[in-house]
Amino acid sequence: MSVKKELLSKDNMAEWYQNVIAKANMAEHSPVKGCMTIKPYGYAIWEMIRNELDKLIKKHGAKNMSFPLFIPYSYLSREKDHVEGFSPEIAVVTHAGGKKLQEPLVVRPTSETIIHESMKRWIRSYKDLPLKLNQWCNVVRWEKHPRLFLRTSEFQWQEGHTAHATEQEARQEVAEMIEIYYNFMKDFLAIPTIKGQKSEKEKFAGAVDSYSVEGLMPDNKAVQMGTIHYLGLNFSRIADVKFVDEKGAENFVYMTSWGVSTRLIGALVMVHGDDKGLVLPPRLAPTQIVIIPIGNTLDFAQKLFNTLEQNGLRVELDARQDVRPGAKYFEHEMRGVPVRIEVGERELNNNQIMCANRVTGEKTTISLEGDYVQELKNLLQDIQNTLLQNATQKLKSSIIEAKDKEDFINKIKNQEGLVKACWCNEKECELSIKEHTGANTRNLPFDENEKELKDCNCIWCGKKAKKIAYFSKAY
Ligand SMILES: [Zn+2]
Known part of the structure; x- marks a missing residue:
């Protein structure tokens, strides 16, 4: 197949992105709205990502498994926040085998609830902990505004699910996975990311705390590249997942979950591509x-x-x-x-x-x-290094500060960069920001929040600030 020469300007990101994916033969929209067909070249890139990350996940101590595509509806509704969070996006099967089902089945949007049901039977004592499971699979979250790789109603991902005896161990698991994802993005995708905690509004439905590694695209919109959730006892209480400790007492397990998806390919395309098309980092290129x-x-x-x-x-x-x-x-x-x-x-x-x-x-x-x-x-190593250096330089120069609310609104609206600002850390304030600017907090970056917060007020509502946050629109 030969490609006809045609001008591709990255200045128009949306059009450029679609063209590159089409011309590099990576994926196309499917007959089912919002779903995508990943073509052999796109899938080869996903296999590279998958193979490399899988090695790191196994080295970390998680074992791969395969859980069913369908989840009984009642499982999902056990956790109030979880079902509320996912309801608008779920696909439900009501008929099978020519009959109406007694209980509808949800096509998994994520697998916490069904995996926890198994954990309940597999975990007996402290000797069974920690239990670290992972699966590579497809999930379905109905998407109103689909974009190939970045947002599709069905996508490929990995989801890790772990159970621990103590909060400290579960928090340690979260910290380790943040590092694994961060380093994977840097070392393989050649994309620098920002590590931090998600706000209350942006956290995973049902989690105690969520964290992310965020990548910034050339048009200054962010892509959440990986998420890591500390679930505490929220899910183990509901699914009744307990273990007997060394002293013979029964306790609930502390849980985490973490995942990355095919949207990484969307980020790869945008961060490294140029007017000639796709640019792949050698460590992930199917053909080097x-x-x-x-x-x-x-x-x-x-x-x-x-x-x-x-x-x-x-x-x-x-x-x-x-x-x-x-x-x-x-x-x-x-x-x-x-x-x-x-x-x-x-x-x-x-x-x-x-x-x-x-x-x-x-x-x-x-x-x-x-x-x-x-x-x-x-x-090849030089090329890998150059891509990371260029992307790191771009990220550094794109982090900007807003003087006041007016300046904040303009910088967000014009997508001038990733806007760093003092923030009150309140959900209502973030909802108001979203409504007026279309932006969210990306995360509350660790490096900025480790420093002592100087006396400042929330950029939006003017209350005393509690955190430093990064704001931008996102894919
Ligand atoms: Zn505020």
């Missing part, structure tokens, strides 16, 4: 290097391909005869392949290769007489 033979160099290119593949690089040989090299360059740039190797007769005669860097556009010649595999690995 594409080799394009020009003229009579196919045998030479094939040998090179074999060597690189044997050395663990994800490499592709584009030997199509009916597509001109220029069209191939354009297509692989659109797909965000980090390095393109061109081998023409000049390269063959000089025993060298020409490497083009997707991010900088620079071309370098590498001799095949030396340790060229290592040189290519270094080049």
